Amino acid sequence: MVGMGEAWLIPAIPAAAFVILLLVGKYLPRRGDWLAIGAMAAAFVLFFAVLIDLLGEVGKPDFVGVTSSIEWVRFDLPSGLEFELRLGFFVDQLAVVMLAVVTFVTLMVMVYSTGYMKDDPRYGWYFAAISMFAAAMLALVLADNFLLLYAAWEGVGFGSYLLIGFWHEKRSAAEAAKKAFITTRIGDVGLLIGIILLWREAGTFDISEIFEFAEAGGYSTAYLTTAVLFLFAGAVGKSAQFPLHVWLPDAMEGPTPVSALIHAATMVVAGVYLVARLMPLFVVADPIALNIITAVGLTTVMMSATMGLVATDLKRVIAYSTINSLGLMMVALGSLSVSAAMLYLFAHGFFKALLFLAAGSVIHATDRQELSDLGGLARRMPVTAAVFAVGALSMAGIVPLAGFWAKDEILNVVGDSQNFVVYGFLMLSVFITALYMTRVVILTFLGEPGDREAHQHAHDAEPVMTLPLLLLAGLTVLAGFVVFDGVGEALGFPGGIGEFVFLEGPEAFHFPWDVAVLSTLSAVAGLVGGFYFWSGEAEPARRAGELFRPAYKILKRKFYMDDIYQWTIDRVVLAAGGVLAWFDRNVVNDTGVDGSAGLGVLAGYGMKFLETGKLPNYALAIVTGVIVLAIVFMAVRV
Amino acid sequence: MSYEEVIFYFVAAVTVLGALGVVLTRNVVHSALFLILALLAVAGVFILLSAEFLAIVQILIYGGAVTILILFVMMLTRVRDMPQALDGPQRPFAALAAGAFLVLSVLAALSSDWPGETREITVVPFREMGEALFRDWAVPFEVASLVLLVALIGAIVLARGEEGE
C-alpha cells in the first residue's frame, strides 16, 4: 500500500516527466503533453493515497507527521564536526492541505492548457516547464529540511521565471520575468541568511529538530527573532507582500494558465505556507515578529485592494486581488491562526485559479485583455461569465461560497487577537474587494462591448478548457464547507479544518454571527456600490475619479513604487556599478596598474640615455668595471 | 747587469716602443708597421723565455699572416682616405683607465708571493711539449682547428659580398 512513506513519489513523478520531456519531448506524439498530464494525474492519485494513510494516523495521540528521507550529502569528521544534508520528505496535515491545492490545480491548469496553448510553437517546452515547476512546488511542500526547502523554493522561482518569460520574444515578458526573479531573489537573500542563522546554533537543517531546539530555548530570543524575520523576508518576496509586491502584476505577461497556476494558486502562497510551517518558531520568538507580519500583511491588503480599483487590465485586476488575498493570509498568520490562513489558502487556490482560467478563456476568445476593449461578453460566453461570476463572488466573500467562509474565519481570529484598527481595515478591505470584483465583472461581461470586432468572434471555449472551469467552480462553491465539523467527519476527517490543521490545539468550528453579518454587509455594500459606479456608462465612476484626482493618480501610478524602484535601480544601483567600473578602469587599472608600469617605463626611458650605442663607451665601461673589481679584490686580500 | 738582462731590457724597450707606436701614431700604415715591430720584439721575449717554438710560430703567424691581413683590410676600407681624427673623444679617459690598470697590474705582479723558483727558467723540452700537445691536448687541439676552419668559412662568407655585387 502506498502511503505517507512514499510521499517522495509525488514530486518525483513530475520531475521524471520533466527530464523525459526535455530530452525526447519533441519526438513524442503531441509533443508529450499527455506525459506531463499523466504524471500530474499520478501525483494527484498519490495524494489521495497519502491522505487516506494520514487520516488513519491523524487520530492517534502525539502524531506530528511522517518523515521519509534519504541521505544526500554528509561528512563525519574526526574533529567531531558533522554536516549532513538529506533529501527528506515530511507529511502532516499542513502539507496535505497544500498538496491538495497544488496537485488538483496543476492538473486542471494542464488540461486547460492543452486547449489554450494549442497553437504555440513551443507547446512541448511549455509542458516540460510546467512539470518542472510542479515538481519543485511539490518538493517545497513536502520538504522536511531547510536545505531542500530552499532548493525547491529557488526551483519554483526559476520555474516562474521560465513561464513568465515563456513568450520571451516580447520585450515586456522578458523584462517581467527578470523582474520577478530578481525581486523574489532579494527576499531569498533573507531566507538563506535566516536558514544559515538557524543552522549556526542548532547544527541541523532539519525543520522539526530546529523546532525542538528552539522550544528547548536553544536560541536567544533576539537571535531567533532576527532569524525568523530574515526567513519572513523570503516569504515577503515570494508571496508578493509589501514592499516586494511589484513583480506580481507584471508577471501577468506570462500565459494565463501560468498565472492561474503559479501566480494565484501555488507559488505565491508558498510564502504563506512557509510562515505557517514555521509558526512554532514565531511563537517562541519575540511577539514583535508577529506584529511585523500583521503590519506587512495589512499594508499589502490595503495597497493592493485600492490599486485593484483602478487597474485597467483584466489580468492585472485579478493579480491585485491575489496580492490582496495573500495579505489577508499573512494577517491571519500574524494573528497566530494557521487554520484560518490555511483555510483561506485552500479556498483561494480554487477560486483564484477559476478566475484566472476564466479570464484566460476571455482573452483566448477575444485576444484582448484591456477592460476598455471588453464588455458585454456574457451574451457570447455565458458559461465563462457564470463561472467568472462565481469566482468573483467568492473573492468578494458572499455566502455561501468558499471565499466567504475563509474570509470570515480570518476576520474571526483577527477580531479575537488583534486590535480594532486592524479589524476595521480588514472590514474596509472586504468592501473594496467586493467593489473592484464587481467592477471587473461588469466591465468584462456586462454593458456594451468596447471592441466590437473582438466581440463578434467571441464564444465559449472548447470543452477541454471549459471542463476545468466547471470543476473549479464546483469546488469554489463546495470547498468552504470543510469548516463545518460535520462535513469533515463525514469525509473521514476528525472534524472541520480547524480540527485538522492547527498550531497548538484543535479548534472546533465556531461561527460568531456578528462578524458574519458585518462582513456580509460590507461585501453586499461593495456589490451594490460596484453596480452604482460602473453599470452602464460608468458615469459615477468617472466623476469619482475626477473628484479625488490626486488619489486616483497615486493609485494609477501604483503608489509610485515601481517608479521608486526604477529610480533606485537606474540612479543608485546601475550608477554605482558604472562608478565602480569607471573606478576599476581608471583608478585601479589605468592609475594603479598602468601607473606603476609607467614608472618602470619612465625609469627605463631615463636610463636609456646611458646607452650610447657606441662601442668605445661600452669598452670603457667594461674596463672601468674590471679596474673597480680589481681594486676591490686587492683591498680585500690585503 | 748580466748580458741576459741587457738583452731583455733592449727587447722590452723595443716591444713597448712598438706598442706605443701602434696606439699613438697618426698614420695608420705606420701603425701597422709598428705592430710588426712589436710582434717581432715579443717573439724575442719568447726566446728569452726559452720558448723558441712559440717564437717561430709568433713570427710566422703574426708577423706574416695577421699583419698582412690587417694591411689588406686597411687598403680595402680606405682607412687612409678618412679625413677624421684617428682617436675618439674619450681618449683622456682611455689614458686614465689604461694608467690605472697599469698601476694595479704592476702592483699585483710585484706584491704577489709567487710559488716555486721565480729566478730560474726551466727549459721545457721541445719534444715533450709536442707529445703533450698531441696526446693530452689532442681534443682541444682538434677543436681549435675546427674553430679555425669555421672562422675561415665565416670570414669568407662575410667578406664575399652580396650576389651580383
Next chain:
Amino acid sequence: MIPIENFLVLSSILFSIGIYGVLARRNAVLIIMSVELMLQAVSINFIAFAVYLYPEQFTGLIFAIFVITIAAAEVGLALGIILRIFRNKGTSNVDEVDMLKW
C-alpha cells in the same frame, strides 16, 4: 737571471697600452691591432708562468699556442665583419656604427 717580475711588468705595460688603444682609437682596424697587443701580453704571461713556476706542466705553453690560434681566427673574422660594415655603412669607425642603441 731575469726574475719573473720583469716579464710580468712588461706584459702589464703591453696590456695597458692595448687597453689605451682599444679605448682611444676610433677605427675598427686599429682597435683590432690594439687587441692583438693585449693578446701578446697575455701570451707572455702564460709562457712566463709556465717556464718559471710550473715547468713540469706545459699548460701555459699550450695555452699560448691556443691563444695564437684563436687570435688568428679572431682576426680573420673580425676583419671580415669590418669589411662588411664598411660596405654597408661606408665607414669603419666604430663610433659611427651605433645601431645597438634604442
Next chain:
Amino acid sequence: MDWVLLALIAIPIGAVLVFMLIPSRYPQLVRNVALVSGFAMFALSVLVFVKYEFEGGSGFRFDLQLAWLENVAFLGKDGISLHLAVDGISAPMVLLTGIVIFAGVFISWNIDYRNKDYFVLLFLLVSGVFGVFLSLDLFFLFFFYEVAVLPMYLLIAVWGTSSHFGTFTRPKEYAAMKLVLYLVGGSALIFVGIFATFMEAGQGTFDLPVLGAVTYDENFQKVVFPLYALGFGILAGLWPFHTWSPDGHVAAPTAVSMLHAGVLMKLGAFGILRVAITLFPEGAQFWAPVLMTLGVTGALYGAISAMAQRDLKYMVGYSSVSHMGFVLMGLATLTTIGVNGAVLQMFAHGVMTALMFAMVGAVYDQAHVRDMTMFGGLAQKTPRLAAFFAIAGLSSLGLPGLAGFVAEFHIFVGAFNTYPWAGALGILAAAITATYILRMLAMVFFGPFNERWAGLKEMRRGEQFGGALLIAFIIFMGVWPAPFIDRISESVEFILRVGASGP
C-alpha cells in the same frame, strides 16, 4: 596506478612533441592528435577522480617520487624530486582540468591560424596545470606554475583579439603583457617565500610533506604567509590585483579564456591552500581577517562591476573576479565547511565559467561583436546556445540543483560561522550576480529579435558537445555533490587539523 599521475603530465608534453613533428600543412591531423590526447587526459583524470579514496593520514594517493637532485651542495639527502601524489583537494582539480581541456579542444576546432603552434602552447600550459595540482615538491610546483603561466603570453598576443571601446582601447598585446607581468610578479613573491621556507626549515629538501612536518616560528609564519597568499592570490584574482583578469579574458581566444578562468585562476587558490595554509597555520590564522576582507571585497566589487559592463566577455571576466572572491572567502574561514566550499567553488566555477566563455565565443565567432546592447532575441534563432548560456548563468547565480549553489552554500555557511558580516555580504553578492546574469540574458537572448543577426546559426557540433560535457558536470555536481564532498572534506580536515594541533 602510480603511472597515472606521471601520464597526466606526460600526455600533454608528448602531444606537444607530436605536434612539433607534424608538418603545418596538415592542420586536420593536428586537430585529431589534440582530440585523442585531450580525450586521454579527460579519461585519465576521470580515472584518478573515481579511483581516489581517502585512506587515512594525509590522504595522498598514487604517490610517485623520482629523485632529481640530491646530496649536492646545499641540498640534503631528499633534495629535489619529482614527487607526485593526489589528495582529496587535487583530485577534483585534476578532473576539472581534464574536463576543461577536453571541451577546450572542441571549442578550438576552428582555429586556422597556425593551429599547430596554438595547440603546442595550449597543451604545454595544460601540462603545467596538471603539474601544479599533482606536485608535492615545492621546486617542481613552482616550475610547473611557471610552465602554466608563460604560454599564456603568446596565446593571447598571437591568437587574441584587441578590443576598441568608445573611450579606451585594450590591445591584445597590452592584455597579454599585463597578465604575464602580474603573474610573474606574483611568482617572484612565491619564489622568495619558497627559499625562505627552505632555509628556515633547514631540511635540505623542497619536499612538501617533509616541510609540512616542520614547526615554523610564529613570527616567521606571519611574515611568509602573506608572500605566498599574495603571490598565489594574484593568480586567484585577489582584489585589488585583479585587473589582469578581465582584460586578459577579453583579449584571449575562447579556449584560452576557458582554461584561464576555468583552471588557471584555480592554481592560485590551490597554491594558497596547498602551500600557505598547510605549512603556516598560525600565519593563516593571523591573516585570515585580511584575506576574508579582500575576498568579500572582490566578490562584491566584481559583481557590481560586472553589472555595469556592456561587453559580454568583460561581464564574464568580472564575474570570475567575483566568484574567485567567494573562493578566497571560503579559504579565509579556515573551517572545514568553508574550505570545502572553496574547493567546491573552484570546481564549480571552473566548469561554469568555461561554459560561459565557450558560449560567448560561439556568439562572437559569428557576430564579431560582444556588445550586449547590440543583440536581442537570439534565443529565437539559437535556442541551444541560449539554453547553454542560461544554464551557465543560473549556475553562477547559485540556482539549487546546479553546481554553483552547492559550493556557495558551503562557503556562506562557513563564513557565517566565522565572520557573519562577510557571509551576509557574500549572499548579497550572489544576489547581485542574479541581477547581472538575468540582465544579460534578457538583453542578448530575449526580447524582440534583432534582424541584424538573421544570418546567425546555431553552435557547431563540436561546441555543442563541449558545452554538453561541461553542463553534464554542472548538473552532476549540483544534484549529487557527495562524490566531491567526500573526497574534499577528509583532506581539508587533515590540513586544518594538522594546523590546529600545532603549537
